[in-house]
Amino acid sequence: MYSVRMRARRHARHHSGAERLVPGDAVDQAAAAMVRRAMNHSRGRAETIELAIEELDSKQIEYGVLPDVQTWQVSDFHQGRRAAANLLCSLGVGPAAVETAFADMIRGAAPDGGNMRGAMLVDVHSGCRLEPDPARGVRVSRMDLSTEARRNLSRVLQQQDLDQETVREALVLAAKVRMAPGIVAELCWSDDPDYTAGYVASPERGYIRFPHLKPRGDRRGGRAFFVRGACVPLNALLDYLQLRPILFDRVGHLHPPQFWTESGS
Ligand code: WAQ
Numbered sequence: 533m534y535s536v537r538m539r540a541r542r543h544a545r546h547h548s549g550a551e552r553l554v555p556g557d558a559v560d561q562a563a564a565a566m567v568r569r570a571m572n573h574s575r576g577r578a579e580t581i582e583l584a585i586e587e588l589d590s591k592q593i594e595y596g597v598l599p600d601v602q603t604w605q606v607s608d609f610h611q612g613r614r615a616a617a618n619l620l621c622s623l624g625v626g627p628a629a630v631e632t633a634f635a636d637m638i639r640g641a642a643p644d645g646g647n648m649r650g651a652m653l654v655d656v657h658s659g660c661r662l663e664p665d666p667a668r669g670v671r672v673s674r675m676d677l678s679t680e681a682r683r684n685l686s687r688v689l690q691q692q693d694l695d696q697e698t699v700r701e702a703l704v705l706a707a708k709v710r711m712a713p714g715i716v717a718e719l720c721w722s723d724d725p726d727y728t729a730g731y732v733a734s735p736e737r738g739y740i741r742f743p744h745l746k747p748r749g750d751r752r753g754g755r756a757f758f759v760r761g762a763c764v765p766l767n768a769l770l771d772y773l774q775l776r777p778i779l780f781d782r783v784g785h786l787h788p789p790q791f792w793t794e795s796g797s
């Protein structure tokens with residue numbers, strides 16, 4: 533198996549990235565698809581594109597199952613953010629951590645107000661950011677779907693018109709993150725100006741989507757991984773997220789969408 537990673541920059545900032553785990557005979561295709569994506573992106577055309585292709589020992593590859601998926605319908609991004617914040621609290625993420633994550637992602641989580649290339653790590657209790665480089669963040673890689681799981685996932689997602697690359701990729705990333713040591717939850721919304729949906733994923737409740745977590749046209753997006761910072765050594769967590777290869781060969785359930793109500797659901 534090979535790890536194929538892409539990162540692109542534009543105007544001296546993070547533009548887009550992608551990561552796959554594919555057999556040797558699919559490397560060229562995967563790389564070409566990534567280049568195509570960076571060149572035809574809703575954020576504009578990339579100015580520099582870097583590809584990294586590495587062979588991995590297939591004995592090291594672990595297998596996993598994707599989370600269950602559910603959409604919580606919300607009327608706008610204000611309501612979406614309230615719903616996501618409530619859910620995070622119910623999962624054990626403390627108020628300071630929820631506050632840090634939302635404030636930073638709304639402002640642009642990198643120190644210059646731009647998007648980070650990766651995710652921030654937020655301590656569930658103190659709300660402090662723990663990632664070593666707050667401009668770069670932590671980039672999760674070396675995860676993908678098996679060929680069969682990709683087919684099954686498409687079939688499942690089609691039932692609710694969700695079979696898009698954005699959704700499939702987010703699910704795979706969230707699936708790896710929720711298996712990480714010390715992770716309580718993840719909050720994400722896209723940096724794509726036309727894509728307003730986001731999610732909260734957790735070991736406990738799976739992948740819960742919100743159709744609106746930001747206003748349309750907003751180019752800011754990001755990810756926050758909420759961690760029990762006192763319980764796991766940071767290096768073990770970083771190694772897991774960046775280096776451990778995981779192939780998801782089983783899909784979870786797709787639950788019917790639900791309307792979120794202010795009183796809590
Ligand atoms: N590792 C860590 N952080 C990442 C990674 C990664 N591999 N890829 C992206 N990020 C961070 C980075 O800060 C991006 O700016 C931000 O996440 C958003 O990335 O169910 O499209 O690829 O409808 O724009 C979620 C909803 C879509 C899907 C998420 O994220 C659904 C999305 P994007």
Ligand code: MG
Nearest residue numbers: 548722723724
């Ligand atoms: Mg994006």
